Each structure stands twice: as structure tokens, then as C-alpha cells.
Amino acid sequence: MSEPSEPQTETDASGIESDYDPVTAEVIRRRLYNIAEEMGTAMIRTSGNPIISEAVDFSTFIADANGEIASWSPYLPIHSAPAREAVDHIQNTFSEGDIRPGDQFICNDPFKTKVCHQPDVGVVKPIFHDDELVAWCWAEAHMLDVGGMAPGGFAPHADESYAEALVWPGVKIVEEGEINDTVKRLIESNVRIPTRVFNDLRALVAANNRCDRRLQDTIEEFGQDAYEKYVEVNKDLTEAAFKERIEQLPDGTYATTETVEHDGHENALYTVAAEMTIDGSELTMDFTGSSPQAPGFINASLGTTYGFVMNPAIMLLGPDIPINEGMYRAIDIVAPDGTIVNPEMPAPMSSGHMETGMAISDSTMVLFNRAMGQSRDEFVREHVMGSFQNVFAVSTFYGENQHGEPDVFMDMNGGGAGAGACTMQDGLDAASPISSLNPGLPDLEINEDEHPMLYLWRRINADSGGPGEHRGGQGVEFAWTLHDVGGGSESVTSASTQVPTEGAHGGYPGSTTIFELVRETDVTAILEGGDVPESVDDLSGSSEQLPAKEPDIPIDSDVVFVNRLGGGSGVGDPLLRDPEAVRSDLEDGYITREMAEGTYGVVVADGSIDEGATEQRREELRAERTEWSSESRLEKPVETVTCAKPFHRYVAVVTADGDEYLRCTECDSVFAPYSGADDTEWLDYTATNESPVHERFEDLSLLIQERHREPDVLLREHACPDCGTMFQTAVETDDDSSS
Secondary structure: OOOOOOOOOOOOOOOOOOOOOHHHHHHHHHHHHHHHHHHHHHHHHHOOOHHHHOOOOEEEEEEEOOOOEEEEOOOOHHHHHHHHHHHHHHHHHOOHHHOOOOOEEEEOOOOOOOOOOOOEEEEEEEEEEOOEEEEEEEEEEEOOOOOOOOOOOOOOOOOOHHHOOOOOEEEEEEEOOEEOHHHHHHHHOOOOOHHHHHHHHHHHHHHHHHHHHHHHHHHHHHOHHHHHHHHHHHHHHHHHHHHHHHOOOOOEEEEEEEEEEOOOOOOOEEEEEEEEEEEOOEEEEEOOOOOEOOOOOOOOOHHHHHHHHHHHHHHHHOOOOOOOHHHHHHEEEEOOOOEOOEOOOOOOOOOOOOOHHHHHHHHHHHHHHHHHOOOOOHHHHHOOEOOOOOOOOEEEEEEEOOOOOEEEEEOHHHHOOOOOOEOOOOOOOOOOOOOOOOOOOOOHHHHHHHOOEEEEEEEEOOOOOOOOOEOOOOOEEEEEEEOOOOEEEEEEEOOOOOOOOOOEOOOOOOOOOEEEEEEOOOHHHHHHOOOOOOOHHHOOOEEEEOOOEEEEEEEEOOOEEEEEOOOOOOEOOHHHOOHHHHHHHHHHOOOOHHHHHHOOOOOEEOOEEOHHHHHHHHHHHHHHHHOOEOOOOOOOOOOOOEEEEEEEOOEEEEEEOOEEEEEEOOOOOEEEEOOOOOOOHHHHHOEEEEEEHHHHHHHHOOOOOOOOOOOOEEEEEEEOOOOOOEEEEEEEEOOOOOO
16 A cells, blocks of 8 residues: 655645645545546446437546545536435435445435436445445436336426326435345336336446445555545645635626526426625525426426536636535525425426526526626636537437337437537537536437437538627537338427527527427438438428427328527627638538628628628628617716726726726727626616517527517627627516516
8 A cells, every 4th residue: 555645734724634745635536536437437338328328418426425525527517416415315314324335325306315307317325445434426327218207207298296207215226235126126117118227227336336446446545544534635625726716706796587488388488586696705696586486397406406506617617626525615505495496396397407407507607707707817707608508409209119119219419509609719519508518429320220210411500509709609400200110209398499598798699499390291202212301491291390398299200300409609799700710610501691791791702701891791780789779878978097907808997087987998988887896787888789589580590489479588789889899698588577
């Protein structure tokens, strides 16, 4: 056994244990990270489920004996909160003598173990060394089916959680190293595809066993005392680093609202109200004012709410800080009981993480972006990011496959939405929601081999990325038809069909996600003739856009299913995008000519930029913006100023005669008084345009489904009143009485 090197002796001002060796701390931290990552590798290699092996929809973690996160894997940070809560529930439910070496507990109860939704099944294992509890580990993955009324587990028509799934509130699936046969038979009797589901559960058990073996080796190498000491040291280091990063944000209380659409029963709108208060190194997210819990499946468990706050916080503010319990110590979260962010039994929540969870993530990103853009720390300002197209477009087929077997198939191509842009580059294409750090799209041939789908195309969905100085990533578009079966049913769920996510610092939202069915097509005749259709235009039949949620749609072999996934939001004014980048996007088929000219103001002729026509077109678009009205104007011009501090990508705080004002950095005009970091009244001094989002999206060449009931969804644009530089775009409703 090797010994740690000579420890430091000085006292750390942050309160971190003084006698620690930083090299040993980092070696143990990285060892635990590698073990958690290896758990994922074990799951990939032992599961036959493409959701695990290709789409990487799973998570792993290692906790200390108290259940605090020691290390998190590079997969799904949103599950860090449910993992903590699951361990806590088991410790509070079982006596010390009932938790034994070799035990493993199965968890998917959104109320007791606070998982994101019932198909996300976690298996928790206590780890003992010399008969002493020293750690816990967690392996979680999305199961193909969990019983309940809806194949695949997403239940739009559920009125209560009892109908959604078979629930395991932390019961022993393994007892002292042996599978609990009673639990196994109970599971197999209540799911539609028992062999596949239990094989996946075995993969989770195997991952935990791998962790146990690797952790035993680690403790033997370093010694139990050193191991436990450095787990705590690393949590303290993360907490100190994260709080130091919070201190780089200006103090204030920042507020926003996000909208959740369609609860599965009706196309109502729900509000996530978010308020972020920063006071030195303390940060509080408060969701007081959010809508009461919904009658449908969009409610978010408390674990979901915590996870979807921490996920963007990690991505934006702490991308270089190791993920462990220290991050949770740094942020306080308030989620009132009985609301969509913390519902009470028996609220349905089988899609809560994909609906309200995504709105929680979006609201957190909006508030962080607002504060980060004003930081004096360049690193913090540079990590402003546009919202992802925070959608996992769930489409689930149920019927028989081509082999005559019962089939529940959730198409993981639904994770191909675009990422938000950054301050220095465009967003990633086909990136999945922000909740996935290591996503993947499935191999179409594997899907076709196991399920009765024949894919007709999968490609970039042009014009889907949100316009900006740096544009959002593009989503994908794919289509399939049934083969070798007569029919089945399809169920769909999307969080963003009529309500887009928001851009950052003058960037625009991306297109939303649209499901489409083309019925009574001639696809069979086309295929039998040796051709493959390349677009809906190549097909006969009638086409219809589906609502955001629709279960149990009958389909047959003449139907073509199309999913157009939206893109991420842009950062910065699209009229300031490099014309060469626009030309390249047009040449590559990422955008259309209509978007190039109408949104970016770039004119391309014969493959080259027409510089004169581009300059003229951009001036025309800016002039249109300056004609928008402003609610307020400065009473008199402000001329002699000194620059004080950053406020926004295109706005600085300046001082004149002892008063503070805001100045556009593109034209140097002083246009508004400054009232503080969390001030929103400055927007009253901007040139403002407000219009129904579907109408404005048509002007911008973006795709969205029109809303045909109240309240309407609006796009509000705020530009410099003097030069027309776009400062901010916001998505709002025209009625404050959303559910």
C-alpha cells in the first residue's frame, strides 16, 4: 500500500481541512471519477438496450457513507439529485442492521426516492469495507417499459401517478449478493417486455458490483482513513471553488418566468416562476409563484427540480469544477409544495423532467446569463450560453416487431435537438438537451434490425438553429415507415412545439420541434420501385402536424412518421454575424436563402457574398428596428461619460456627472439610466417590437406550430433605439393568467 506524500500544514481560509496533500486529493478524485465512468462502460457492454448502449441515457455516482456525492460520472448530471435522495430515503427507511454487504435497492418512486420519472430506474448499493459502511453507489438507466397504462412509461392521459407505472420505493432487488426472486417475478409480471427489462436491471447491478470491486482496491491502496479524509477534502474544495465563482456575479435579485405547454389532457400553459438572489457567495433559486400542480404528467419531482437547477449551474458557472456534494452546498433551492415544481401525491409526473424540468433549466439559464454577462470576470462572461432546444422528442411505438415479438420502441433520435450557442462559437448540432453531457444518436441499422422501422432519411433540419452572432445548433429531421408488419400505435410527447426557448444577449430562439404524420402515402410503391423518398414532397397522401402530446395513434404500413427537431438558441445579434459564416451555412444546407437574406441580411450571388447588397440589406433591417417604439426616453442627451463596468454583450455601464447610465457599445449612444444589476426597467428605453411568435417566426424563416387558443405566445424584441443593435429577445404570453 502506497502512502500519501507529506501533507500541507497551513490553515485554509475557506475552512478546508488544513493538513492535506493536493496531489493525493487529485489522484483520489480522479480515481473515483474513473470508477464512476467505468460503471457506465459496464452498463453499455452488458445491456442490449440501445437507450443505454447508444443513446447513453443513464447515470452513475459514488457517495460517501452519509450519502453525499463523492464523484459524479460524465453522463446525466440531472440525476445527481435523485441519486442523493434515493440513498437518503434508504438510510431513513431501513435500520442499520437491515443494510448488509451485497444488498442492492431498486428505486423509481418520484415521491419517495424522487427520481425524475418512473422509467428512470436506479439501483443503489451500499459498499462495506471490513464490515463497515464506507460508501454508496448508484447506477440508473431509462427502462424500455415499467408497466402502467402507457407502453414505454410516458402516460399523457394519466390522472394520477398510480396509473403511470409499477413503482419501487427502494426495495431490495439483491439481498446479500443474490437476486431477490420475489421482486424479479413481480417485475416480470408487470412489464410488457420482461426479459429485456430485467436484463437491463442486471446491467445496473453489474455496474454497482464493478464499483464495489474498484473501490475496495482504492481503499486498500490508500487506507480507509486517507480515503475518507480526501473524499471530504474534495467536497470542500469544490464548494470553495463554486462559491468563489458565485462571488464573481453581481449581487441582486433576478427574476423570470418560463412556460410549460400542454399537460397531456389539454393544451393549457403553466408557469415556472424563478427568482435568483445572489448575496456574495450565497445563491438562492426560489420558485415561489409557479403554477399549482397539473392534472397531467408534466409535474416535476423535487429531485427533478434540484437536478435541473444544478445542471445549467454546472455547465455555465462551473464547467471546470469537479462535480460532487460541494456544489449542492453552494446553492439553496426553494420549491413550494403542491406546485408543478414539487407536487404532492398522487400527481402524475411520467414526463415531468422533460416538461417542467426543462422549463426549470431554461429559467435558470436565463437568470445565470443575465448575471454572468455583467461579471467583471472574463471567464464568467465568456460562458454565457443560449438555451438548448430543451426537448427530448419522445416517440414510442407499440405493437409486434418483424420477428413476431411484443415491441415497445422509444426512438432515441428524439435526442437530436440543437444546443445553444456560446459567446465564441455556434451551438452543437444534434446535441440533445442540456441535461445530457455525453449523448449519442442511435445506429439506424440496429434500430431497423430490432424494430419494424425503415428509415427514409435522417439529416440536419435546416433553419432550425436560433439566429445570432453565433447561431444555435441545428436539430435533426428524420422519417420512417413500418416494414414487415401490418400496423401498431405511436405516442408522442414534446416540450416545445408552440413555445420556443429563449436566446441570449440579442440572439433568437431556435425553431420548435414538430411531429408530422403523412397518411395514405405511396411509400410502399416507391420502395418496391427501387427508389427512396427524400422528403414529404415526394409522397402522396395527407399530412398533419400532431399536437405536442398525443397517445395511441393508430398507424399502418402506408403511414410515414416525420420528426423535425428544433435547434438551440443564438447568442448575439444576427446582423453582426460574420457574412462568411452565413455564406458557408447556406452552402452547406444549414440555412436557406430566405434566412440568409431576411434574418442575417447577407446576400449571396453565385456562391459569393455581394458585399454592397449585404451592407444595404443589413442597414434596412436595422432601420426597421429603430422605427419600433420606446416606452421611455432620456430627458436630455448624455455626452461626456467614463466607462464603469460591463452590463451586457453590447451594453456598458457609464458614469456622467455622478450618475450611471447605459451605453450601446456598437454606436456609443447613451440611451437609458442604470438602476442596478438586476434592473429590468432599462428595457423600457429600448426600441421594442412585440408580435405573435408564429408570425414573427415566419418572418425569420423559423418553424413553429401555430397556437389556436388563448393565451397567445409572443416574441418581444428589444434593440438599441439609435443603431438597431439587438439587445434581447424574450418569449412571453399575452395573458398572465396561465394555469
